[in-house]
Amino acid sequence: MKFTLGLGSRAWRVSWERAAAAVAGWRANRGALRSGARRISSPRPGRRGSRLARTLPLCLSGDGGARALPDCFGPSPRRSGARQPAGPRAMEQTYGEVNQLGGVFVNGRPLPNAIRLRIVELAQLGIRPCDISRQLRVSHGCVSKILARYNETGSILPGAIGGSKPRVTTPNVVKHIRDYKQGDPGIFAWEIRDRLLADGVCDKYNVPSVSSISRILRNKIGNLAQPGPYEASKQPPPQPALPYNHIYQYPYPSPVSPTGAKMGSHPGVPGTAGHVSIPRSWPSAHSVSNILGIRTFMEQTGALAGSEGTTYSPKMEDWASVNRTAFPTAQAVNGLEKPVLEADIKYPQSASSLSAVGTFLPACAYPASNQHGVYSASGGGYLAPGPPWPPAQGPPLAPPGASVAVHGGELSASAAVTFKHPSREAADRKPPSPGAKAPDALGSLHGLPIPASTS
DNA sequence: CGCGTAACGGTTGAC
DNA sequence: CTGTCAACCGTTACG
Secondary structure, three states: OHHHHHHHHOOOOOOHHHHHHOOOHHHHHHHHHHOOOOOOOOOOOOOHHHHHHHHOOOOOOOOOOHHHOOHHHOOOOOOOOOOOOOOOOHHHOOOEEEOOOOOEEEOOOOOOHHHHHHHHHHHHOOOOHHHHHHHHOOOHHHHHHHHHHHHHHOOOOOOOOOOOOOOOOOHHHHHHHHHHHHHOOOOOHHHHHHHHHHOOOOOOOOOOOHHHHHHHHHHHOOOOOOOOHHHOOOOOOOOOOOOHHHHOOOOOOOOOOOOHHHOOOOOOOOOHHHOOOOOOOOOOOOOHHHHHHHHHHHHHHOOOOOOHHHOOHHHOOOOHHHHHOOOOOOOOOOOOHHHHHHHHHHOOOOOOOOOOHHHHOOEOOOOHHHHHHHOOOOOOOOOOOOOOOOOOOOOOOOOOOOEOOOEHHHOOOOOOOOEOOHHHHHHHOOOOOOOOOOOOHHHHHHOOOOOOOOO
16 A cells, blocks of 8 residues: 555656565555655655656656666666565666656665765855755755755765664673672662663663663573562662763774774764764764764775775765766776775676776865766766756855865765864864864865856 | 655665 | 564655
């Protein structure tokens, strides 16, 4: 039902076969959870017809449409290992879909960082979101979301997709619990919890729940002692949780950890303190410090290879291939090749011309020529072919505080570093690392002439 | 008309 | 190895 509705509202979509799979009965639950009253009975009737026809000339033709897209979204089988929808046509799956603006996107996947970055940049140049949306052919909802996130977190990066919340009952935690229990067999679970916090074993984000602790006591630690009900007169609950900076220290100013973005084993949760808007408490790619860390590290080392495994890179598909056709030079920036290859794994699109994002987003600069290429991928690009780009002289730059550090090298592999509203950050997040923050971020923008034309 | 956002189908990755 | 789950994604359409 829900599926039907959804499909109906997007009947034009290119990769309808995937939707047709519609196997995910469980998804309905999620949908139900999220469902409001809005679309209970009809799939937003009415829109798709004419508008679609007007805006999607290139992908709706023929069979499957997507294959009519530019080769950057050409047909390509999923790589082994990737989930494949059941059905004989699975191998014909393509990733490209085209939105109403004619922009190409991959459903369920983040926009390339280059696009995200561009959105932020344009916004900081004073271009209205609606114009950004049109220029880049990204839905205004997405523009809004990215800008909102950027304003909130200072990061242009998408959130961490997939995975499960890291277990809080790590061996170390269990060990401490055991120690506490051994030290005081009558200790309550909530006391253990407090001690875990107080001792810095856990932080408020990853401290096990009382029930979890009880379960640990019961299952893993067994009967060191059974807390009796009569022991209720213990200490009152304790002190407020430690300031989470205690635990959630940013990697900097110490040499930034290259593993910032994905610190699966990090005892703390990097960057959390400053990321009020990021619900996930486990390592988040949004972490400014992570981003900084990655970036700084990369800038310093000039290599990603050593860190990519633990950074954001696994997610950095960035559908690099999406933009590849626009960059036929296929110059892999040092250290970026692997991520790019990984991107290929995820987005096995036309590999005709590989180019890491970093290739077209050179460090410390954002040459118009390259920029131009970024969004002008033939046909499937994000630039509207017709309407001219806003005049180069454009609106004034964003407020002085606003800045976007543009360093292309990391874009494809780990992180794009963006900062904004330092004052705000000062309040609720760590101040940007002086070393990591581009000293002349605005300068980067200054040096980022808006392409005179989108064509 | 511009924007914020709910709903939606989709992907991802830990478990 | 496979399925489940809960996170995130971008698009669409509503208000």
